[in-house]
Structure formats: structure tokens, C-alpha cells
Amino acid sequence: xxxxxxxxxxxxxxxxxxxxxxxxxxxxxxxxxxxxxxxxxxxxxxxxxxxxxxxxxxxxxxxxxxxxxxxxxxxxxxxxxxxxxxxxxxxxxxxxxxxxxxxxxxxxxxxxxxxxxxx
Amino acid sequence: xxxxxxxxxxxxxxxxxxxxxxxxxxxxxxxxxxxxxxxxxxxxxxxxxxxxxxxxxxxxxxxxxxxxxxxxxxxxxxxxxxxxxxxxxxxxxxxxxxxxxxxxxxxxxxxxxxxxxxxxxxxxxxxxxxxxxxxxxxxxxxxxxxxx
Amino acid sequence: xxxxxxxxxxxxxxxxxxxxxxxxxxxxxxxxxxxxxxxxxxxxxxxxxxxxxxxxxxxxxxxxxxxxxxxxxxxxxxxxxxxxxxxxxxxxxxxxxxxxxxxxxxxxxxxxxxxxxxxxxxxxxxxxxxxxxxxxxxxxxxxxxxxxxxxxxxxxxxxxxxxxxxxxxxxxxxxxxxxxxxxxxxxxxxxxxxxxxxxxxxxxxxxxxxxxxxxxxxxxxxxxxxxxxxxxxxxxxxxxxxxxxxxxxxxxxxxxxxxxxxxxxxxxxxxxxxxxxxxxxxxxxxxxxxxxxxxxxxxxxxxxxxxxxxxxxxxxxxxxxxxxxxxxxxxxxxxxxxxxxxx
Numbered sequence: 001x002x003x004x005x006x007x008x009x010x011x012x013x014x015x016x017x018x019x020x021x022x023x024x025x026x027x028x029x030x031x032x033x034x035x036x037x038x039x040x041x042x043x044x045x046x047x048x049x050x051x052x053x054x055x056x057x058x059x060x061x062x063x064x065x066x067x068x069x070x071x072x073x074x075x076x077x078x079x080x081x082x083x084x085x086x087x088x089x090x091x092x093x094x095x096x097x098x099x100x101x102x103x104x105x106x107x108x109x110x111x112x113x114x115x116x117x118x119x
Numbered sequence: 120x121x122x123x124x125x126x127x128x129x130x131x132x133x134x135x136x137x138x139x140x141x142x143x144x145x146x147x148x149x150x151x152x153x154x155x156x157x158x159x160x161x162x163x164x165x166x167x168x169x170x171x172x173x174x175x176x177x178x179x180x181x182x183x184x185x186x187x188x189x190x191x192x193x194x195x196x197x198x199x200x201x202x203x204x205x206x207x208x209x210x211x212x213x214x215x216x217x218x219x220x221x222x223x224x225x226x227x228x229x230x231x232x233x234x235x236x237x238x239x240x241x242x243x244x245x246x247x248x249x250x251x252x253x254x255x256x257x258x259x260x261x262x263x264x265x266x267x
Numbered sequence: 268x269x270x271x272x273x274x275x276x277x278x279x280x281x282x283x284x285x286x287x288x289x290x291x292x293x294x295x296x297x298x299x300x301x302x303x304x305x306x307x308x309x310x311x312x313x314x315x316x317x318x319x320x321x322x323x324x325x326x327x328x329x330x331x332x333x334x335x336x337x338x339x340x341x342x343x344x345x346x347x348x349x350x351x352x353x354x355x356x357x358x359x360x361x362x363x364x365x366x367x368x369x370x371x372x373x374x375x376x377x378x379x380x381x382x383x384x385x386x387x388x389x390x391x392x393x394x395x396x397x398x399x400x401x402x403x404x405x406x407x408x409x410x411x412x413x414x415x416x417x418x419x420x421x422x423x424x425x426x427x428x429x430x431x432x433x434x435x436x437x438x439x440x441x442x443x444x445x446x447x448x449x450x451x452x453x454x455x456x457x458x459x460x461x462x463x464x465x466x467x468x469x470x471x472x473x474x475x476x477x478x479x480x481x482x483x484x485x486x487x488x489x490x491x492x493x494x495x496x497x498x499x500x501x502x503x504x505x506x507x508x509x510x511x512x513x514x515x516x517x518x519x520x521x522x523x524x525x526x527x528x529x530x531x532x533x534x535x536x537x538x539x540x541x542x543x544x545x546x547x548x549x550x551x552x553x554x555x556x557x558x559x560x561x562x563x564x565x566x567x568x569x570x571x572x573x574x575x576x577x578x579x580x581x582x583x584x585x586x587x588x589x590x591x592x593x594x595x596x597x598x599x600x601x602x603x604x605x606x607x608x609x610x
Contacts, residue, residue: 007161008154011212015153016146018207022426023140026467029210029425030243033219036211037251045258058160061178062185063153063211064247070178071251075259079266087259091252097179098186098213102220102244105190110224110236113194115421117295117314117411117436120481122519126464126592133473136511138429138545145426193422202424209424218424226420229320243423 003057010056014063033064040068045076070095145206152201152208160185160212182213189217194225219243272395275489277482278456284606285394286447288401289339290558293332295410295436298547298555301536306559307437308335314411314436322356325409328438329354330365333405336440336558340401347371347442348399351386353378354407354550355434356416361407371403379579380475380504381458382406383439383553384598388455391600394445401445407438408549417468417584431469432506432532432548433541439554441562450565450573454601456486460581462594468587471548472509472532475578478595479505480516482576486599487522494524498570501561502597503553503577504532506546531556553577561602571604 018036021027027035040063043049049069053060060066074094078086092099124132164181172180189212192198198218202209209215220240227239241248272280291308299310309331316324329352337347350369352362353376366373378385386404393399411421413434419425443452461481465474479502487494494500494517505513510530517524531553532546557575564570576599582591 003165004158004161007157011157011160012150012154012208015205015208015211016150018153018211019146019149020142022207022210023142023145026428029215029219029419029423030246032207032210033216033243033247034250037247038254041251041254041258045254045261056157058164058181059154059157061181062157062160062213064213064216065211067213067216067247068251068254070182071255072258075255076262079259079263084260084263087256087263090259091255094175095182095251098182098216099248101183101186102190102217103240105187106217106220106224106240107236109190109194109221110228110240113196113225114228115222115225115411116196118199118414118421120477120484120520122477122480122516124463129463129465129473129477133508133512136515137470137473137508140429193424196422199422199424203426205424206426215424218422222420222423225422226415 006055007057007059010052010059011062014065036064037068040065041072044069044072067095067098148204149206149208152205153212156209156212156214159188185213186217189214190221193218193221216244216247275485277458277485278454278489279392280454281391281395281452283395283445284451284453285391285443285445287450287562288442288444288447289336290439290441290562291332291335291339292439292555292559293328293437294555297541298435298437298535301541303535303556303560306563307555308559314409321409321412321415322360325354325356325407325412326361326364328409329361329405329407330368332407332438332440333365333369333403336403336442340442342401342442344369344371347401347403349374349390349393349402350405351376351390351402352405353382353386355379355413378596378598379581380548380550380552381577381579381596381598382550383503383557384575384577384600387441387443387452387600388457388598390443391452391455394443401442403440403442405438405440406550406554408434408436408551410434410436413549427544428469430472430508430545432471432504432545433536433543434549435535435547435552435555437551437555439551439558441558450562450602450604451606452600453603453606454486454490456482456489456599458482458597460594460596462592464592466590466592468582468593470508471580472506472545473512474580474593475595475597476505476509476512476516478597479513479576479578480520482597482599483517483524483574484520484522486574494522494527497527497572497574499529500524500527500574501576502530504548505530505578506532506548507538508545534560565602565604568604573602575600575602
């Protein structure tokens with residue numbers, strides 16, 4: 001049960017930071033997403049994000065910072081195993097499930113549904 | 120008109136006439152919804168783990184499932200309503216990434232399946248991939264050089 | 268040669284004020300739930316209007332509203348000498364596609380949300396100049412087509428800032444002619460493009476307010492009229508934010524318009540109940556409030572002298588991406604039940 005509480009707190013906190021950025025700096029959602037991915041990857045690059053993941057579990061991996069974390073972690077792991085080429089292949093390899101899923105499910109949803117006007 | 124103001128002066132002048140966002144309410148809503156979305160991911164992750172998948176498989180299953188949920192709720196027209204309430208709480212999680220792919224894909228269906236759906240799908244998610252992947256390559260490279 | 272019909276730099280006096288013959292409006296479902304619902308000619312239950320794209324729906328609204336206006340005027344298409352129309356979509360396709368069907372000699376205008384008064388100005392001049400007996404002036408906007416052109420896809424889960432406005436789904440048309448029993452268009456004041464440096468495309472009210480202040484001031488100075496000459500001084504789509512700014516700025520200019528001032532964007536929605544934040548916007552906003560509410564009230568005699576100032580933000584999605592500020596314009600028309608009285 002503890003892991004749900006931790007995930008809630010860590011995930012909630014990361015989202016709250018995003019909200020503060022949006023309200024105070026007028027950053028658009030696309031810029032927030034780009035910033036979070038980049039920050040997550042850099043934090044993992046300097047070895048910090050793994051600690052947040054160890055504590056927060058899905059609370060740290062589900063926000064887009066976690067996507068950056070997975071990319072960076074994959075690249076580093078692949079560099080260890082395959083050398084320089086790993087920097088190119090590692091990131092996408094580790095996130096392939098999420099990205100392919102997003103492309104495929106995105107396409108299917110677009111086939112099946114139509115946008116509705118806002119109320 | 121007699122009034123003359125520079126951009127800076129005008130910005131200052133209108134400042135107290137602009138309604139402010141409900142900072143606290145928005146922040147709490149983002150926290151709660153974002154936290155709950157992460158708990159859903161935790162649930163999927165724990166379930167996958169209990170079936171004996173290894174760590175990497177678990178994270179792929181979780182990511183793919185969350186993306187599916189985000190895409191499906193967008194298709195049903197529910198995700199934008201969550202977003203209106205939750206703000207960053209539903210933008211920042213990976214379900215929001217899925218929403219940013221599905222919403223333009225649906226919107227531009229009328230412009231055809233190649234240049235509409237196919238191309239516009241990445242209008243928001245494209246930059247995320249560009250920067251995420253580029254940074255990961257840089258980090259991998261730096262790691263390689265330092266590791267030498 | 269003397270320009271004897273022009274007062275000052277910007278105001279035109281119509282020597283034979285054209286008369287409104289018929290005014291019609293069509294609005295979307297959301298506008299139909301707003302405070303002005305009873306004034307609109309037609310309220311759509313489906314904002315696709317039976318079409319398969321928002322753009323087609325918007326063009327159909329414009330086509331239908333013009334047809335309805337011509338029908339209500341008792342004339343037929345062949346009696347209408349010119350059509351003046353414009354809208355927000357790229358290359359003003361709603362208007363041009365409507366003109367393709369209507370087969371009335373057409374002058375397409377782009378003044379963003381100032382199009383309703385811009386078209387009335389140009390149409391009135393055509394009549395006053397003796398080149399036309401009757402013209403139709405029309406404009407439209409659609410929430411969903413504007414949103415996808417200027418902002419985000421509809422299903423994207425974004426939060427709108429509290430000062431954002433809601434694009435009105437609606438179209439309005441007025442048939443004006445040389446002969447008629449009013450209300451009459453007596454003056455037109457052509458605006459200048461002003462830019463006070465606002466860059467946030469969500470903050471239209473603040474971007475457009477200076478242009479409105481400039482045009483109202485020019486109108487009052489050049490006609491010599493006082494604000495309380497009018498029963499109503501009404502801007503097109505400044506919304507609640509722009510409304511607060513304009514009242515204050517007009518004070519600075521030495522005119523107190525508080526008692527007679529309102530804004531179409533503030534009136535068309537109940538922003539609390541309908542969650543529209545700072546109010547309505549879009550070409551359709553001034554168009555449906557004029558052709559719905561204002562003209563009805565004038566015909567009933569509840570109000571007799573109106574100054575309508577429709578405001579337009581002259582930005583494009585490209586200039587927004589390139590970080591440019593938002594130039595704005597405002598055109599005013601004076602609409603009065605009687606001519607030849609007052610100053």
C-alpha cells in the first residue's frame with residue numbers, strides 16, 4: 001500500500017510543478033512536455049532521477065520526466081553493453097513500447113472517433 | 120487618442136486589470152489528478168510484476184497501457200474535460216503525451232489520412248521525441264567519453 | 268477637391284444615410300443558451316450544421332444567414348447589388364465559398380473581428396456614393412474552426428487562462444438600402460491599426476482595447492458628440508478584460524462612457540454559468556449581437572442611438588509563432604432611428 005502513497009505524492013508533486021510553470025510563466029503545454037522530458041533525461045544523466053524512481057515508483061516514471069529518464073537510462077545502459085553505438089540505439093530501444101503504442105493507439109483512435117465541440 | 124504608452128508601460132498598466140489564475144486551486148487539482156494517474160500506472164505495474172515479468176517488460180507494459188488509456192479517453196472526448204480541471208495534472212503524465220498525439224490526429228482527419236492524421240499526429244509529440252531522443256544521445260555520448 | 272463628406276481625419280458623414288432593411292442571425296447551441304438567446308433568428312442544435320467539417324459548417328451558416336436576410340427584406344438575390352463579407356478563416360474561405368453559392372457581386376473583406384462594422388462602412392459608402400440601391404453585409408465565426416486554426420485541437424486537454432475569450436459560433440447579416448424606414452447608418456469612423464505590444468494570443472481584450480479607445484475618441488472629437496448623445500456605445504468583442512481597460516482609458520481621454528458602455532462579448536455569454544472566462548469573441552460576436560439584440564431593441568424603440576465599434580486583432584498563427592505582437596483595429600458605425608437630429 002505504501003507504494004501507492006509514494007507514487008501519488010511524487011507524481012502529484014511533479015504535476016504540481018508543471019502547473020506552477022504553466023500559471024506563472026505562460027508556457028504552453030507543448031513546451032512543458034519538452035522541458036519535462038529534457039529535465040528528466042538530464043537528471044538521470046547526472047544520476048539523480050534513479051533515486052526518485054526508487055522512491056516514487058510509477059509516480060516518477062509516469063510523468064514525462066520519467067520518459068526522459070527511461071531514454072537516458074537506456075542510452076547509458078546500451079553504451080555500457082555496445083559502446084559508442086549504444087548512445088544512438090539505447091534511448092529509443094528502452095522506450096519503444098510507449099512510443100509504438102502511442103503511434104498505433106493514436107492512429108486507431110483517430111480512425112474510430114471524431115472530435116466533439118467543447119461545451 | 121492622447122494616451123501614449125510603450126509596450127512595457129501598457130503591460131504594467133493592464134496588470135491589475137487582468138484576472139489571475141486560481142493558483143492554489145489549480146495546483147491542488149494538478150497534484151491530485153496527477154497523483155491518481157500515477158497510482159493507476161502503479162497498479163498496472165504491480166499487476167505486471169505479480170505475473171513474473173522482468174523490470175524492463177514491466178515498464179514497457181505500463182507505458183503502453185497508460186498510453187492506451189490516454190488515447191482511448193481522448194477518443195471518447197473525456198480527456199479534454201479532465202484536462203480542463205486538472206491542467207498539468209493530466210498534461211505531464213504519459214497519458215497526456217498520448218492525448219497530444221490523438222487530439223491532432225482526430226482533429227485533422229478531415230484533411231486526409233496522410234497529411235492530416237499521419238502528419239499532424241506529431242505536431243505536439245514530435246518536439247517531445249526530438250528533444251528527448253537528442254538529449255539521451257548526448258548523455259550516452261558523454262557517458263561513453265567519460266567512461267573511457 | 269474638398270472632401271465634403273468627411274469630418275476630420277477618420278469620420279465619414281453619410282449624406283443619405285442608408286437604412287437597415289432586414290437583419291438576421293444564426294448562432295450555435297452554446298450562444299443559444301446565453302442571455303441573448305431570445306434575440307437570435309436561428310439557434311443550431313448541432314454546430315456541425317449537417318456538414319462534415321467545421322469550415323463547411325461555418326460557410327453554411329454565412330450562406331444561410333445571408334439568404335434569410337435577403338428573404339426578410341422582401342427582395343431577391345438579383346436586387347442585391349453587392350455583398351460585403353469576411354471571416355476569420357485563412358483566405359476568408361467561409362465568405363468566398365458562400366459568395367460562390369449566392370452569386371451576388373462580392374467584395375471580400377478582412378478585418379478579423381471588426382468585419383461587421385467594416386462591411387457596414389463599405390456597404391454604406393457604396394449606397395451613399397450612388398453605386399448601389401441595396402447591399403448585404405455579413406460575417407461569421409465558428410468556435411471549432413477558429414480554435415483549430417489559432418489554438419489547440421479540440422480534444423487536447425488544456426486549461427484556458429481566466430482572461431481567454433470564447434469564439435462565438437454565429438453569423439449575422441444586414442441588408443441595407445438607399446430607401447427604408449430605419450434604423451439608419453449615419454456616420455462611419457474608420458480605425459487606425461494600433462499595437463501596444465501584447466503578444467499573448469489569449470489576451471485579445473487587452474490587445475484590442477487601445478484601438479477601440481482611439482476610434483471612439485476620434486468619432487466623438489470629429490462629430491463633436493458627447494458620449495451621452497448615444498443610448499449605447501458598444502464594442503464588438505473586448506470581453507470583460509477589455510471592458511475594464513477601455514472604461515479606464517476613456518476616462519484618461521476625458522470621456523466618461525461608463526453609463527452607456529457595454530461590450531457584445533460580455534453580453535453574449537453568462538461567463539460564470541457558461542464557463543467562457545472573459546466572454547465572447549470572433550467576427551460572429553458583434554454580428555449576432557448587432558443583428559439580433561441591438562437592431563431588435565432599436566426597432567422596438569427601447570434604444571435609439573447606438574455607436575457600434577467592432578474590434579479586430581490582426582494577427583495570424585504564423586506571426587504568433589514568430590513572437591510578434593498583436594496589431595489591432597476598430598471601425599465604428601453610428602446607427603440611429605432618426606436622421607437629421609442631434610449634433
